[in-house]
Amino acid sequence: MTFINYASREINCKIVYYGCGLCGKTTNLQYIYDKTNPTAKGRLISLATETDRTLFFDFLPLELGTVRGFKTRFHLYTVPGQVFYDASRKLILKGVDGVIFVADSQVERMDANIESVDNLVINLKGQGYDLMSIPYVLQLNKRDLPNVATADELRRVLARKNEPVFEAVASKGIGVFETLKGVAKLVLSELTKAG
Amino acid sequence: MAAPDIVMYEEEFSQIKQIIAKLKLDANAKVVFLVDKNGQQIAAHGEIENLDTTSLASLTAGNVAATDGLARLIGEKEFSILFHEGERDNIHISIVAQRVILVVIFDERSSLGLVRLRVKKASTELADVFGRILSKVERERAVAGAAFESPFAEITDEDIDSLFSE
Numbered sequence: 001m002t003f004i005n006y007a008s009r010e011i012n013c014k015i016v017y018y019g020c021g022l023c024g025k026t027t028n029l030q031y032i033y034d035k036t037n038p039t040a041k042g043r044l045i046s047l048a049t050e051t052d053r054t055l056f057f058d059f060l061p062l063e064l065g066t067v068r069g070f071k072t073r074f075h076l077y078t079v080p081g082q083v084f085y086d087a088s089r090k091l092i093l094k095g096v097d098g099v100i101f102v103a104d105s106q107v108e109r110m111d112a113n114i115e116s117v118d119n120l121v122i123n124l125k126g127q128g129y130d131l132m133s134i135p136y137v138l139q140l141n142k143r144d145l146p147n148v149a150t151a152d153e154l155r156r157v158l159a160r161k162n163e164p165v166f167e168a169v170a171s172k173g174i175g176v177f178e179t180l181k182g183v184a185k186l187v188l189s190e191l192t193k194a195g
Numbered sequence: 196m197a198a199p200d201i202v203m204y205e206e207e208f209s210q211i212k213q214i215i216a217k218l219k220l221d222a223n224a225k226v227v228f229l230v231d232k233n234g235q236q237i238a239a240h241g242e243i244e245n246l247d248t249t250s251l252a253s254l255t256a257g258n259v260a261a262t263d264g265l266a267r268l269i270g271e272k273e274f275s276i277l278f279h280e281g282e283r284d285n286i287h288i289s290i291v292a293q294r295v296i297l298v299v300i301f302d303e304r305s306s307l308g309l310v311r312l313r314v315k316k317a318s319t320e321l322a323d324v325f326g327r328i329l330s331k332v333e334r335e336r337a338v339a340g341a342a343f344e345s346p347f348a349e350i351t352d353e354d355i356d357s358l359f360s361e
Contacts, residue, residue, distance in 0.1 A: 003235040007208035012235045042249045047257075056257060059234075061249045064358040067350055072358060075234065075253065091260040095233030177359065185355050192350050 002097050002191060010071045013187050014095055015180070018120050019102035020112035021053070021081035024141040027170040028102060029060050029076055032180065035173065036062065054080040057092050067188065074184065081116070090123045098135035098187040099124075100179055102170075103158055105140050105148035110157065117158055135186030137164045139179045144169045203237065207328050214320050215240045215297075222313040223305035225284065229321070230255050230296045237295065251298070255288060259296055278307065289314055292322040 017025040042061035058078040168175030228239035234256035277288040
């Protein structure tokens, strides 16, 4: 649910990073935070446990610049990945404009990825959205680790539609901005349709 | 999309700003601000110079969403008022028209009773304004139909690329 303010000429979009526990959602946000011009970003808020596992969400407001005279802001959220935080995950999807699914490329996390994508579909439906029509991209993270499945294999198992797929190493920043840009493009072009 | 986008027009925006400015004065509050349920700040008034209003908006919405979840668990529709008491400052959070969140921050110069009273009156006025906004959006959509002219109708790939060039 994009918020368009004609009075102050601003447009705000909500992007959610989804994925199983420890797949690198917060790492994506942290990298974006570290690499963004201080004037363009707000504070990175992390509601995490003492061991740095996301408890509720991470939040990063990002100001990207102007499109057609409108100041464009993206609010980036992550969800807690662990299975038992499902109630929190549902809440964060409320009003979402675009979703990035972060997949852990390691072979032994394949089942967790599949479970998480299925969970995303269900929780989106709970908020009245359909994964098939919402702006959505897939990020294959942790490509630098030794025991990873091939990109083709991951794509075959995890892709739900013809979504853009990005390979990434979030801890080193590889593919992080490409992924964000990919979903931003889809969200903004959705606006050209919806009006 | 599941719900209609909120679109804010100049006229209603200035009405909203007037209402919250008056509320700040009447309730003797430090800050009054309005957030939509998704965490987008709509308007703010008061001592906001040293306040991170964007984070405040997002956390407020998270707070309300979590409390809504709690309410449903015990069979309530929602908790329409939340109150957080601090050593110096307090936060009063209420839901207006089931859609936006009204936040009042106040200290010892005011009291919970006064804030509640004034919030009640302001809520009714705000609900009217948001009702008007919604019907306006629907009316414009109905009139324009599929040809509704979006300011973003002509966004190009170059526009988007230029957002990301640093």
